Each structure stands twice: as C-alpha cells, then as structure tokens.
Amino acid sequence: MDPLVHLEDAGVSLGGKPVLRHVDFELQPGQVVGIAGPNGSGKTTLIRVLTTLLRIGEGAGSVLGADINSDQVFGVRSSIGMIGHTPALIGELTLLENLVHIARLGGVAEERVDSVLEVVGLDEASDRRADASSFGMRRRIEVAHLLLSKPRLVLLDEATSGLDDSARELINALRDRTVMDGGGVVMVSHDQKQLAETCEEVMVLTSGRVESVQ
Amino acid sequence: MSFWGQTFEITRVDLRVERRLGDTLRIVLPFAVVALMVFPLSLGIELAVISRIGPAVFWALGILFGMQVALRQSVADTQERRDLHALLGVDPAARFVGRMMSGSVLMLAFLVVLFIAMVLLYGPILPSGSWSTVLIATVLFSLGLAELGTLAGEVTAGLRNRIALASLIVAPLALPLVIGASQSLEALSRGAGILPWILLMLATDLALAVVGVGLARPLEEATR
Amino acid sequence: MTRIRVLFGVAAAAMAVGLWFALTAPPDSLQGEYSRIINVHVPSLWLAFLAFGVTALGSILWLWKKTQRWDRLASASAEVGVLFTGIGLFSGMVWGNAVWGRAWDWGDPRLSTTAVMFFVYLGYIALRNAVDDPVVKARRSAILGVVAVVQVPLVYFSVNLFRTLHQTQSIRPDGSTMPSEMLFAMLVNVVAFTILYVALMAARIDVARAEETTRKTELLAGDAVKPPKLSEVKDV
Numbered sequence: 095m096d097p098l099v100h101l102e103d104a105g106v107s108l109g110g111k112p113v114l115r116h117v118d119f120e121l122q123p124g125q126v127v128g129i130a131g132p133n134g135s136g137k138t139t140l141i142r143v144l145t146t147l148l149r150i151g152e153g154a155g156s157v158l159g160a161d162i163n164s165d166q167v168f169g170v171r172s173s174i175g176m177i178g179h180t181p182a183l184i185g186e187l188t189l190l191e192n193l194v195h196i197a198r199l200g201g202v203a204e205e206r207v208d209s210v211l212e213v214v215g216l217d218e219a220s221d222r223r224a225d226a227s228s229f230g231m232r233r234r235i236e237v238a239h240l241l242l243s244k245p246r247l248v249l250l251d252e253a254t255s256g257l258d259d260s261a262r263e264l265i266n267a268l269r270d271r272t273v274m275d276g277g278g279v280v281m282v283s284h285d286q287k288q289l290a291e292t293c294e295e296v297m298v299l300t301s302g303r304v305e306s307v308q
Numbered sequence: 309m310s311f312w313g314q315t316f317e318i319t320r321v322d323l324r325v326e327r328r329l330g331d332t333l334r335i336v337l338p339f340a341v342v343a344l345m346v347f348p349l350s351l352g353i354e355l356a357v358i359s360r361i362g363p364a365v366f367w368a369l370g371i372l373f374g375m376q377v378a379l380r381q382s383v384a385d386t387q388e389r390r391d392l393h394a395l396l397g398v399d400p401a402a403r404f405v406g407r408m409m410s411g412s413v414l415m416l417a418f419l420v421v422l423f424i425a426m427v428l429l430y431g432p433i434l435p436s437g438s439w440s441t442v443l444i445a446t447v448l449f450s451l452g453l454a455e456l457g458t459l460a461g462e463v464t465a466g467l468r469n470r471i472a473l474a475s476l477i478v479a480p481l482a483l484p485l486v487i488g489a490s491q492s493l494e495a496l497s498r499g500a501g502i503l504p505w506i507l508l509m510l511a512t513d514l515a516l517a518v519v520g521v522g523l524a525r526p527l528e529e530a531t532r
Numbered sequence: 533m534t535r536i537r538v539l540f541g542v543a544a545a546a547m548a549v550g551l552w553f554a555l556t557a558p559p560d561s562l563q564g565e566y567s568r569i570i571n572v573h574v575p576s577l578w579l580a581f582l583a584f585g586v587t588a589l590g591s592i593l594w595l596w597k598k599t600q601r602w603d604r605l606a607s608a609s610a611e612v613g614v615l616f617t618g619i620g621l622f623s624g625m626v627w628g629n630a631v632w633g634r635a636w637d638w639g640d641p642r643l644s645t646t647a648v649m650f651f652v653y654l655g656y657i658a659l660r661n662a663v664d665d666p667v668v669k670a671r672r673s674a675i676l677g678v679v680a681v682v683q684v685p686l687v688y689f690s691v692n693l694f695r696t697l698h699q700t701q702s703i704r705p706d707g708s709t710m711p712s713e714m715l716f717a718m719l720v721n722v723v724a725f726t727i728l729y730v731a732l733m734a735a736r737i738d739v740a741r742a743e744e745t746t747r748k749t750e751l752l753a754g755d756a757v758k759p760p761k762l763s764e765v766k767d768v
Contacts, residue, residue: 172397
C-alpha cells in the first residue's frame, strides 16, 4: 500500500535559517505517529510541511500521493485536516455560521451540520459568536469540522493541551475514527510519555533533526 | 463546491463580517465626510471655487479613504484563517475574486454616500446625464480599487506597518482609475465624449483581474 | 571581488570620458549651459526604464523557477532603478526650472509616469524591508513586480489621454533639434551610465548573496535554548 506521507531527507529554512534538516518520515494508512521534542525543535514546522502549506527547501516528499513541492498539492488539500495551536475561526460569526461556512466551502452537505454540533456537545451554544466563546468551545468546533469533512490525513498539533477531559476524549475519538476509516494521524506534543501511550511510533526531534524513532 | 459557489460564499461571509463590525460605515465614512468639510473651511467661503472643486475633492478623498475600505478586510484575514481556507480546498482564484467582489460592494456603498455628501456640501454644477456617468465611473473605480486593495492587502499581510505600506503601493498604481473617473465627469461638463475614460477604467479593471487571477496561487502563498 | 573592482574601474573611466564630452560639447544656443544637464537626465531615465524592466523580468522568472538568484536580480535592479529615477527626476526639475521657469510639466506623460514608477518601486523596496523570510520576501515582491509592470503602461496611457482632453503641449523641446555634437556626448554618457549600472548590479547581487550565507550559518532556533539551571532557581 502506498504511504499517506513520505518525506525523504527533507530540509526547511525559515527566515533564511535552517529549521528542519535531513528529516525522513513515513505514515501508513491506519497508523498513528507521534512527534515529540523540546520547544523550538521544529515540530510545528514539520506539521506545516505535512499540511502542504509549507514547501520544503531540500529533499523530496509526497502527501496523499501529491509531490509536496508541486502544484499537485492544491488537489489533495481538502483531504488534510489540522488542529493547530490557535483555533482558526471567524470571530464575528457564530459557531453555527462558522461551521456552515466550512461545510459550504468544503462541499459537505449542510444538513449534517446540526447532527455534528450535537455530537461535539455544542448544539445549545451554537448561536454564540466565536470571539465570545471559550477556547474549549472553539476547539470543539474544529473537531466538528474534521468530523464533517472526514480528512484522510489528520494532523493534531498540541491539540489536547488546555482542554478538559471530555474534550480530550472527543479528540481521541476523532483519532480512532480516522484510523478505522483507513486514514492516518500525526500527533505532536512535547509530552513524550503521553504520545508513547497512544502512538505506534514516536519520533523525537531535537534542533530540527530526528534524534530517535521509538 | 464550484468555483463560483466558493467565490460567492467568500463574498457573503466577508460582507456579513463587515456588517457586524460596521467599521466602513461607522468610522471610515464619517472621517471622510469631515475631510470633505476641511476644503471649504480652509479656502474661505468662495462659492464659485467650492462648487468647481467639488468633484475633484470627491475623487481625491475617494481614493484616500477608499483604500482604507479596500484594505480593512484583509486585516481580518489571519494566518489561521488563510490556512483554514487553503485546507478546505478553496481555489486561490475564487478567494481572490470573492475578496474583490466584497471589497467592490463595500467601496461602492461608501462612495455613493460620500458623493451625496459632496453634492450637499459643495453644490457642484453637474451637467445633465451626470448621474449615470457618475454611477458607471464609480462602479468601475470601486472594482479597480478593490482589486488593487486585495493585491496590496495580500502582499502586505501580517506585516507590522501594513496599512501605510499597502497605501504606498496602491496610491501610485491607482492613478489610471483616478484620472479615468475624474476626467469622465470633466469631459461631460466640457461636452466631450466620456467613452475613452470609461474604456481606460475598464481596461485597468480587466488588467488587474487578469493579474489577480493569474497570480492567485502565489498570492495565496504570500504569507508562507 | 576583483571582477567587481574591474567593473567599477571601467565604469569610472567611461564616466570620465562622458563627463569630458558633456563639458566640451557646444551648448544649445537657446538653453545655454543648462543644456548640459541632459547628459545626466537622459542616461538616468534610460537606466531607470532598463532597471525596472530587469526587475519585471526577474520577478516573472522567480515566480516561474522559484530560485533565489532571480530575486537577487530583481531586487538589486529595483534599488539601482530607484536611485537613477530620483537623479533623473531631480535633474529634469532643475533643468525645467531654469529653462522654462517651471519645475514640473503636466503635459508630459513621460514625466508623470516616471514619477509614478519612482513611488511604486519605493513601495517595492519598503515591502522588501518589512519582510524577514527570504522566500516570502521574494514571493511578495515578485507579485508586486508583476502588478507594477502591468500597471505602468496604463499610467502612461492615462496621462497621455489626459493631455488630449486638456490640450496641454509639452514645453520640452524635441530631441531631434539637438546639435549632433551634443547628441553624441549624450550617447557616450548613456553607454557610461549603463556600464555603471552593470557594476552596481554586480556589487549589489554579491552583497545579497553574502547576506544569505550569513543567515544560514546562524544558530537553529532550538540550539539557542539551553537547559534551565534548576538547582540555582532559589538563588536568583
């Protein structure tokens, strides 16, 4: 089976300075891989490479079959889902409007929005404006987004930090469903122990290099 | 979702956000009307001069304050939201056209109100048929300025001094629009044809649209 | 380095020859000694257009190939172009003020277009200074470079159209009435300025390359973070 993600000797420079060097990475369908490492080790940069939003300066790679340094990535981006540090919602819209906007742009049937809101437990809070909602509520909307769009590749960048237990379990459920559907999940955390519990493989980054793979 | 579906969805959400914020109508417009009052008050009350310079002042303020209108949406476009749109598979060209359309609608509303204020305050002598000419010129002017504003907003996205920088980029490039719009009215009052001016603005709008759509992918990547 | 020294040497020699011709050619009978300004004015504006043309070319090639050398070419040319546009505009205004009593000629579309270009590329340089990452900088300025090259002809066209409505004649004398010795001197200066352009470009591109190398050797973000000295927390 073709891997979902394949990186070979990848290097990235930001601001003219190298941030990632000689990184090899592979993710197979149905696999959950963790990325750990101290602050500033390049974890978030690697995730941005996997979203295809950041090109690599050296090496080669593919995500969902698209060469990541070519315009093929425009065709696969809608199958990639990410939960990053800051929830990406439009503050002036309500939570429901945000989700409807996402559903329309993503080409998902709007009828599913209500049921997904119920699943994440926000059906009664859905007419709150996003900028008046708590961090946890906005996070749940992001989970709802990924439940709607069912991406094959899910990237979780410190997605569970700052969340209560129920929201954390929600993200775990999203992870399990993606794996069950034959997709792949990459989880980033500075907490290596926590990753080791849930991931088949944990890659440790230090100073932009792969230190070890367990 | 189709190209136009995405385009209209982006326009719709942009306009809804602007309606809730209300910055254009509540802040930029009153500021522009105050600026309209500065000219007569600094010239002294010479009614003939005031009515003569009215349209020129309108276009000058139209570009100065119009730029703020054109640039204000891209301010709200954070890195996270850009990433969100990219990962939803939004066509970069649809993003550009959607932005441009919402910008034009806002700009047009702004200019129409400003024009009415100018007519009331300056009492310009407008020849017959002016209203349709003003409307056509204003629509083409709004489109072009929104296109330039979107382009400049994208290349300055996320920068500390972005409003000043984007204004410096837009102002000289908008010269064909200002000349086209102001001279079409001027030509009308002299009894000359307005067609060359309308065509000039149309050509500018089209050229900018082609550039914007053609560069949509690098524009979408502008912050990365 | 020696390559650049040689280039500047040749440029200096050519400029000296140009200066000699400029000062020895018989002046125009109507304009007097002021006519010699043309030896700076015309070559500067020629360089401005050449430089901004190279910037446009570099921008298009960067967007196509995405290799940094095209960005270095485009940006170096824009900087040199702004310098010479400034000299060209200023010399033109000094000349205009002396010869026809007004520094600015609204009837000349070339003049207005040049002024617009001056400000557009000032914006281009300001944009470059505001962006830190070299690739982001290259991408954004390449976009602006392409927008500018599409828009500048429209600016020229619009000012030209403006002139027809207002029937303003350009007060500038036609170049063809220039005595042949003066024309020759001017052409020598055009060549000299062009050699200077090549030398300045080579030097600027070298500097840009050196800047990039310096950045690459700096520390990685993570390397700069040292482990905290936990045992000393209570003593601080």
